[in-house]
Amino acid sequence: MSRAIPHPVLSLALVLMWLVLTSFSLGNLLLGTFIALIAGWSVEHLHPAKPKFRRWLAIPQLFFIVALDILRSNIAVARVLILGPTHPAYHSGFVELTLQLREPNAIAVLAIILTATPGTAWIEFEQESGRLLLHVLDLRSEDDWQDLVRNRYEALLMEIFE
Structure with missing residues (x-):
């Protein structure tokens, strides 16, 4: 599941936002889902390395x-x-x-x-x-x-x- 949908919360939020901004139809649901999945896969590759703090003060x-x-x-x-x-x-x-x-x-x-x-x-x-x-x-x-x-x-x- 995590490989197919790497960011499920982000993808769900994008689909819901897409449906709010457009009229609800099966075509818009499918298009919004497709866009949300592509965005989730893209975001997966954008994660920078975790910061390593040397001097917190x-x-x-x-x-x-x-x-x-x-x-x-x-x-x-x-x-x-x-x-x-x-x-x-x-x-x-x-x-x-x-x-x-x-x-x-x-x-x-x-x-x-x-x-x-x-x-x-x-x-x-x-x-x-x-x-x-x-x-x-x-x-x-x-x-x-x-x-x-x-x-x-x-x-x-x-x-x-x-």
Whole structure:
């Protein structure tokens, strides 16, 4: 059973969602079941390796740093967008960063951190070279961003995961 339907709860939820979004008929039931099974088999191959934490005490430290940075970024974005013309001019742009992280779970956490921070967007990542393309709403210096990501987030993530 687990081989034929590797994620039964996910598959059932997808079939039910399909039937809620479409009109109920035998054809929609069969099509929804087919799509749910394909999705379940696909998800089976997406599971990353389990994270191995090396230094648990760095997790709360990273959490508080990220929470503070998100609060600061919310204030900065509000100043730029809401106060607009009275605020000094800002320059948005793309920043190319080189990451030392190679652990997939640590990279995923970094992606969540940078995407959750208002004013930044994770655009592209090349795993082989460690190159990250980031869009920043208020870009002052690329070197500042390289330093911020490397010393503030990446260093702690390397302590936690690697």
